[in-house]
Amino acid sequence: MNEAPPAPTVRKRKAQPDAAPARPRGGGARSVADMLPDVGRAAFRRFGFVQSSVVSRWAEIVGERYAKVSLPESIRFPAGKRSDGVLTLLVEGAHGPMMQHVLPTIVERVNRFFGYGAVARVVLRQGSCARLEPQQSRVAPPSLKPISPDIGGSLRLIADPELRTCLESLAGKLAATSGAPVIASGDKEL
Numbered sequence: 001m002n003e004a005p006p007a008p009t010v011r012k013r014k015a016q017p018d019a020a021p022a023r024p025r026g027g028g029a030r031s032v033a034d035m036l037p038d039v040g041r042a043a044f045r046r047f048g049f050v051q052s053s054v055v056s057r058w059a060e061i062v063g064e065r066y067a068k069v070s071l072p073e074s075i076r077f078p079a080g081k082r083s084d085g086v087l088t089l090l091v092e093g094a095h096g097p098m099m100q101h102v103l104p105t106i107v108e109r110v111n112r113f114f115g116y117g118a119v120a121r122v123v124l125r126q127g128s129c130a131r132l133e134p135q136q137s138r139v140a141p142p143s144l145k146p147i148s149p150d151i152g153g154s155l156r157l158i159a160d161p162e163l164r165t166c167l168e169s170l171a172g173k174l175a176a177t178s179g180a181p182v183i184a185s186g187d188k189e190l
Helices: 032-046 058-062 093-101 103-114 149-155 160-175
Strands: 069-074 085-091 119-127
Touching: 032 093, 032 149, 058 069, 085 093, 085 103, 093 103, 103 119, 149 160
Parallel strands: 085 119
Antiparallel strands: 069 085
16 A cells, blocks of 8 residues: 655756747837827727827818817717717817807718718817917028119118118018919918
8 A cells, every 4th residue: 555656747848949039029129100109099099089180180170260279079989889979179268159150060070081970969168279389381581682772772761770671671582582472361261
């Protein structure tokens, strides 16, 4: 009845080949620009946005006039669906009544952006729409060409130095341009 205790099993480690593993640990180097859409997508989905482009392209969707006073806050869909959602808009102060009147147009434009009936109704919430200002287009430096003598001579007769400086600047800019002046329009309507 003397039974010997079982012999301990010894595990042998598999020999690692000298070659590098098939896939390096952690993957290759990636640029930050490649990773940002993934990070942003998770954050936007957490706050109810299926597509982050709704926020980034809001001015294109509703027009500059309404984009200045509103920001999309979230889109909430019914459970298990991706249509008939509720868009929550953050609207600046007293612009709420104006936005209330254009809600059908906003719903139509957002649905056109998505390509299907993603939004069924809009909820307005009053608040401050803090946003980054778009970068100003760079203005060309004034022309270094001297003002023609016929214009310069007539400007010397002006006694007010501030007015003379402004008119010299205007004359210099007009001399630097060619063709008819282009006047930029203000706000774009929906």
